[in-house]
Amino acid sequence: MMMSFLQPMALILFTLPLLILIWGIVGYILFKRVYIVLMITFAASTIFIFAYTGFDMSNMYWVITMTFLCMCTSVITKIIHYMIRRYKKG
Numbered sequence: 001m002m003m004s005f006l007q008p009m010a011l012i013l014f015t016l017p018l019l020i021l022i023w024g025i026v027g028y029i030l031f032k033r034v035y036i037v038l039m040i041t042f043a044a045s046t047i048f049i050f051a052y053t054g055f056d057m058s059n060m061y062w063v064i065t066m067t068f069l070c071m072c073t074s075v076i077t078k079i080i081h082y083m084i085r086r087y088k089k090g
Helices: 008-031 034-053 057-089
Strands: none
Touching: 008 034, 008 057, 034 057
């Protein structure tokens, strides 16, 4: 049985969190600000969830979860970036 990553369950549980993890890293590298990445993630997740579920407010926990996951990866990327910069200076 082949699992498609565009099926609703696989999309919510595997594909989107993986994309959010990658976006957290790439977004911080591009913008150098965690809050900008979080605002873009929150807006995009809200639009996607509302479009996908037909304006059902009961799925807002996915938006919060994806934003929190993005915040974690962005902060970790910021810490790693700071440590690398400090290591190269000293």
